[in-house]
Amino acid sequence: MSGKFICAMVFSGAAATAPLTAQNNAEHDPYTLYTRCVADIRNAPLEAYNSCKQYLDYSNDYGTRIEYITTWIARYEKALPYLQFLQGLTTDNNARWFVYPPDMDIRLPQTSDKDGRNTIQISRSFSDSNEEEMLRRAEAVYSSPSKMIANVFRSLGYWEGKLPEEMGPIWGSLGNDNLLSADVVTARAVRYYYDLSLAAKANPHLATGFDAVASGLKYTAVIRHSDRYSHSGDTFEHVYVADLTLQWSFTCGGLCGMGFTRNKLVVLDEAGKVLAMYLDAPTNSESWVS
Numbered sequence: 001m002s003g004k005f006i007c008a009m010v011f012s013g014a015a016a017t018a019p020l021t022a023q024n025n026a027e028h029d030p031y032t033l034y035t036r037c038v039a040d041i042r043n044a045p046l047e048a049y050n051s052c053k054q055y056l057d058y059s060n061d062y063g064t065r066i067e068y069i070t071t072w073i074a075r076y077e078k079a080l081p082y083l084q085f086l087q088g089l090t091t092d093n094n095a096r097w098f099v100y101p102p103d104m105d106i107r108l109p110q111t112s113d114k115d116g117r118n119t120i121q122i123s124r125s126f127s128d129s130n131e132e133e134m135l136r137r138a139e140a141v142y143s144s145p146s147k148m149i150a151n152v153f154r155s156l157g158y159w160e161g162k163l164p165e166e167m168g169p170i171w172g173s174l175g176n177d178n179l180l181s182a183d184v185v186t187a188r189a190v191r192y193y194y195d196l197s198l199a200a201k202a203n204p205h206l207a208t209g210f211d212a213v214a215s216g217l218k219y220t221a222v223i224r225h226s227d228r229y230s231h232s233g234d235t236f237e238h239v240y241v242a243d244l245t246l247q248w249s250f251t252c253g254g255l256c257g258m259g260f261t262r263n264k265l266v267v268l269d270e271a272g273k274v275l276a277m278y279l280d281a282p283t284n285s286e287s288w289v290s
Helices: 002-027 030-043 046-057 064-087 103-104 129-139 145-153 155-158 189-204
Strands: 097-099 111-113 116-123 140-143 170-175 178-184 214-231 234-253 256-269 274-278 287-289
Touching: 002 030, 030 046, 030 064, 046 064, 064 145, 064 155, 097 274, 103 129, 103 189, 116 189, 129 140, 129 189, 129 214, 129 234, 129 256, 140 145, 140 274, 145 155, 178 256, 189 214, 189 234, 214 256, 234 274
Parallel strands: 116 214
Antiparallel strands: 097 140, 111 116, 170 178, 214 234, 234 256, 256 274, 256 287
């Protein structure tokens, strides 16, 4: 009986360990790890690093698959400091917008220079210092960091070579002629096109490698108090409404150029708290290139 008992224990132990071994093999199977890694890249890129590193640790693959994952990880590691910066812009992961205080310190001159091939018009309208402060806040409102992070992951190859020297939120992306194309109107965006216009006036041969044949910047910002304001089904009472419109055009030859118009509406309460931001103007989805 003793021998039978020992024999039963041995077989029982073998039966218990076999599934564990099979499970471990499945967990370290290169195809399973690759599938999990790719799924994470598509659906949860911020969490994909560990699963993709695990694939590289256990994989004996070669060729396209391992090259793709190796390249992705290298780009991720390079972009990580910027991704961490973007994550830290707000503590609310579900925020639809946020205020970036450094933008409130950006100075935009009131000017109307229509002479020559590089025109600049900047008009900011407010009735007193309180409204001016609210307008500065409206100009510092950005879309959610989660959208910015998704933007980076959609184009990791692009961001690998375009990571900003000075950390800042994303207001646009590279368009034609090596110039940024704005997605949202902010003080930082307007200042970019203002400085670009001044550079073109001083020397048409820009650092981007293109010659500015002509450029046009027009920025109009207005803030007004409203006892009752409605937009897109939302209604507010006793608020300030900032209406910001940025127009940019640039030509560098007969078939060389780009341009757009962008609009942003920001609603603030009487204490200056941002209540809503709207980017639903039809023109926001339009641009032209030549």
